[in-house]
Amino acid sequence: MRMRELIFALVVIVLALLLPWVFYDWAHNRHSGFMVSMLSQMGMMIILAVSYNMLLGQAGLFSLCHATFFGMGGYTTVHLLNAVGKEGVPIPMEVIPLLAGLAGLATAIVFGAMATKQRATAFAMITLGIGELMATAALMFHHFFGGEGGVSTDRMVDRSLFGLSYASGIQVYYLILVWTVIAIGLMYYLTMTPLGRMANATRDNFERAQFMGYDPRMVRFLQFSLAGFFAGIGGGLYAITYEIVTFDSLAGALSANALLMAYIGGTGVFGGPILGAILITVLQSGVSLLSNSWLVYVGVLFISMVMFAPAGLAGMIKAHGPVRRAGRMHALIVPYLRLVLPGLALVLGFVGVVELLSFYTIGAAQGKKLVLFGSPIDVKSAIPWVISFGSLIVGIVWMKFESAHFHRVWENLTVDLRPRR
Amino acid sequence: MSTSMAPVALSIRDVRKNFGATEIIRGVTLDIAQGERHCIIGPNGAGKTTCFNLISGRFPITSGEIHLNGERIDQLPPHKINRMGLSRSFQITSIFHRLTVFENLRCALLWSRGYKYSFWHPLGTQKALNAEAERLLEDLNLHDRHNTEAGLLSYAEQRALEIGMTIAGGATVILLDEPTAGMSNTETDYAMALIRRVTEGKTLVMVEHDMKVVFDLADVITVLVYGQVIASGPPAEVRSSRAVQEAYLGALEE
Known part of the structure; x- marks a missing residue:
C-alpha cells in the first residue's frame, strides 16, 4: 500500500471514530440515535458492497445471490446469540461476527462449487437461481429461518472480552467499526496476493490464465468462497444491530442492493464500493425520511450511472488523476460550474414530477399533503405540474448542450495527457 | 542442424478432429524432437491453428493420441498440460x-x-x-x-x-501461432530475433505464413493441407517436394 493510501485510510477511520461525537446531543447527554444507526448500517453495507466487488469488479463475476451469504451470517448469529444468552454457551460477542463469516464461507463453498463451474451469463443465471432458492427456503424451513417473522434475539448476552454489555447503540457501532476495518483490511490484502491478481487475470482473459497453469474455475471458486466469508461477517453485524433477521436479509432485493452500491461507487477501484455504500445508505436513511419515492431516485441514479458514468463515482474521480497531476484542474472549474444550473433544473424538475405524481396517488390515499417551504401545494392545480415539467425539459435540453461543451473541453484537455499508443 | 537423434518432445499419433460432421484434422502424425525449431505451414483453413488447439488442450481430440515428453496429454485440460511444460501463444x-x-x-x-x-x-x-x-x-x-x-x-x-x-x-515446449502476423518488416525482424533469443534450448513449434521467416528459422518444416500432412522434413527437402510445390508453394509464388 502506498503511503498516501494508508494515510487516507487512517483519516477515514479516525473520522468514523469521531463522527458519532460530532452529532452528540450534549443538552440531553445522549448520542444521536439517527446518526449512530445510520453509521452502523453504513459499516455492514460497506462490507457487503466491497465483498460483492471481489466478484463483480475484481473477478468479473456477475453474481445475483450475494445476500445469501450475508443472510446466512445473520441467521447463524441470531441462533448463536440465543445459544449464548439462553444456554450459556461461552462465546464472546466480539468473536461472533467471525463465526458468522464462517457460516457465510460454508454456504459459499457449497453454492460456489455449483456456480463457479460456469462464467458470464450461465454463472449469473445459476446465482439468480441460488438466491431465489434460498429466499424460498427461508420461508419454508421454520426451524432455522423462522418463516416470515424471522428469528429474533437479545444481544445483551453479557459475554464480552472487554466487559461490554452492548446495551447502547454506540457500543454496537464501535464493534461494527472494528469488524469493518478488519474485513476491509483483509479484502484489500487479498487484492495483493496471487489469488487476487489471478482473479483480475481471469476476469480479463480466462483462456490465457488456463495456458499459464491456472484453472480459472478454481480461481473463481476460491474468490467466490472468500467473498461469501466477508459477506457473512456483514450479516453477523446486521443481526447484532437489529436483533432480528428475516428473509429480507438474504432475498434478491439485498443482492441487487449490493450490486447497486458496488456499481454506483465504481467497480474498478478498490474503494469505489465503499463510496457507493455510503451514498446509498445516506439516501436510504436521509431521503427516505423526506420522500416516499426515494427508491425511484436510487433507481434513476443507477440507470444514469450505467448510461453516463459506467466507471462509477470512484472511476470519475480517478479519471481526474492525470489532469490533476498535470496541474490543469483549473481549466475544468468553469466547465463544471456551467453544469450546475442545468443540472439543478433537471434534478428539481424530475423530483417535482415524481413527488407530484406520488402525492397525487399514494399521498392522497395516505391523506398526506405536499408541503414546500412551509406552504402547502395543491397537486390538483396545473401550475406546479407546468413548472416541474418545464424545468425538467429545459434542464434536459440545456444539459445536453452544456455536457457537449464539457465533453469537448475534457477531450482537448486529456488528449495529450493520455499514454501514447 | 538436424536433431533427429534427440529424444521426442512432442509426439502426435494419428490425431483426428471433427466439428459436427466435418473432419478438420484428418489423421495427423508428427514427432517433434527436443530442441527442434519446427514450423507448420499451409494454406488458410488447413487446420494449423486447430492443431495447436488440440495439442494445448483447448479442444478435445476426436481420436488419436498426443504425448508430451512421453506422457499422454490428450485427455487433459489446458492448465494441466501447461503445468507439464507446454506453453502457447495465440494468433x-x-x-x-x-x-x-x-x-x-x-x-x-x-x-x-x-x-x-x-x-x-x-x-x-x-x-x-x-x-x-x-x-x-x-x-x-x-x-x-x-x-x-x-x-x-x-x-x-x-x-x-x-x-x-x-x-x-x-515451459520446454513452446507453441507460437503466427507471432509476426500483421507486423511490418522491421517489426518482424525484431520479433524473430526476440523469439530466437527467448526460446534458446527449447522446443519451438510455430505456425507462420511469412516464408522468409520460416526458411530462416526452421530445422523442420511440416506442410499441412486440408487437415493432412503432405510433407515434413528439413527446409531444402520440403522446398523441392513436388507435392508441396503443387499444393502450396507454387500457388503462392504465382
Missing part, C-alpha cells in the same frame, strides 16, 4: 488488457514459481519473483512500459508481451 493477441505489463508477466510466472492459488503471499514482497518479472521486462525491451496497462500498448509491443508471457513459465 489473436491474448493478454490481460486491464493489468499492467509488469503484472501480466508476473502472472505468467506465478504458477511455475509455486505460488498456486495462494491468498496469503503479498506479491509486493516476493523479491525473487519480482526480480524475475523485471528481468523478463528487460528481455522483451518493455522496461519503459512497466506500469502501462497492457491494453494501451502498440500492437507490436502486445505481441512481444504475449511471447514473454508464453515463455515466462519455463
